[in-house]
Amino acid sequence: MNDVFETLESEVRGYSRSWPAEFATASGAVQTTIDGSEYLDFFSGAGALNYGHNNPAVMEPLIDYLQSGAVLHSLDMKTPAKRRFLETFERLILKPRALDYKVMFPGPTGTNTVEAALKLARKVTGRQHILSFTNAFHGMTLGSLSVTGNSMKRQGAGIPLTNASKIPYDDYFDGETTDFLWLERVLADSGSGVDRPAAIIVETVQGEGGLRAARAEWLRGLAELCKRYEVLLIVDDVQAGCGRTGSFFSFEEAGIVPDIVCLSKSISGSGLPMALTLFKPELDVWSPGEHNGTFRGNNPAFVTATAALETFWADDSFQNRVADTSAALHARLGEIADSVEGASVRGRGMLAGLLFEDPAHAERVAGEAYRLGLLVETSGPEDEVVKIMPPLTISSAELQRGLDILTTAVRTVVRSPELATA
């Protein structure tokens, strides 16, 4: 058969190779193929679907908006949809957390907000160098790639990736080295030959780099160090933000206030493209139009984003529910890991992973899970971690059903007879 996905679409395609089904409809945590097969989705659009597929809370306002004749595309012009989003974001997210940030709309993707953050940090400080962490992932454009760890992705740049260096993420040396030993020393030593960086960019949980989660005290140490040496701290919350780790921002648990925050993926609440770069007001040194982009004004995304904030973040009830779901998830993942030699649980909240000693196991578990009707992907430099990322809105029954499938897949792959499904 002449399959246009194979004959016409570029070789660069990825997910459609691991999951060759053609998905036609989706609702909540379930995706249905053109021939009616159902898959439980523990992937959530790589974090763009925290509230599940086609959540009625965001779809109904979107449909009304689309039928109303309202503006869809507006670059950075004023629209009522954008006004409502800004007012709601200030009222429900920034004010209750005492966060004094200006809001910038970069282009609508994760890498767009990272590029804006790096550019702003360089402009504010007048310094060029950026530090980022081992196994970091920040996106595919050149600036974001320069702060990304993965060698295969970096190689794709085709030119030298400059003005950025990597430093060890939390626990990179398995707890054997004092945190920030090298960094502290070279920043204090004017003879170290290490230029003071404009910024340090960090993910609180490394979504693509293997689900390592930084400890709260490590993040506090990093924030303190940045403050002491007047280096800007950028938290890339593109994947870990919007409730994924339990609170709206993933850094809330650590009690730190980054200078710059990158948000995208689930900020629209619907899977529509949208991104924000947040920064302290004194960093707002942009000249008008100095950084721009045609798709900053995606009004349907503003509408769904506002609806998501109003539905899920007006009080603590959603956050409390996510805490319960996340506890149930980690309890079952812990059981699976305990029954497999060398396996362990990684991540925080609903951004979790199962690390296998033999990297081939993770890929095979993901493949077997797909065969049984569950979408999970792998993460990490060797694809050694099965990444578990259900919608935050998943029901308890669906969560357990997905974890049953995962348990069966793990048992099949590692032949661990003691792994029983619930």
Ligand SMILES: Cc1ncc(COP(=O)(O)O)c(C=O)c1O
């Ligand atoms: C932490 C982080 N930053 C940036 C990006 C890039 O986002 P996008 O693919 O929308 O450019 C990703 C994507 O996975 C991410 O996880």
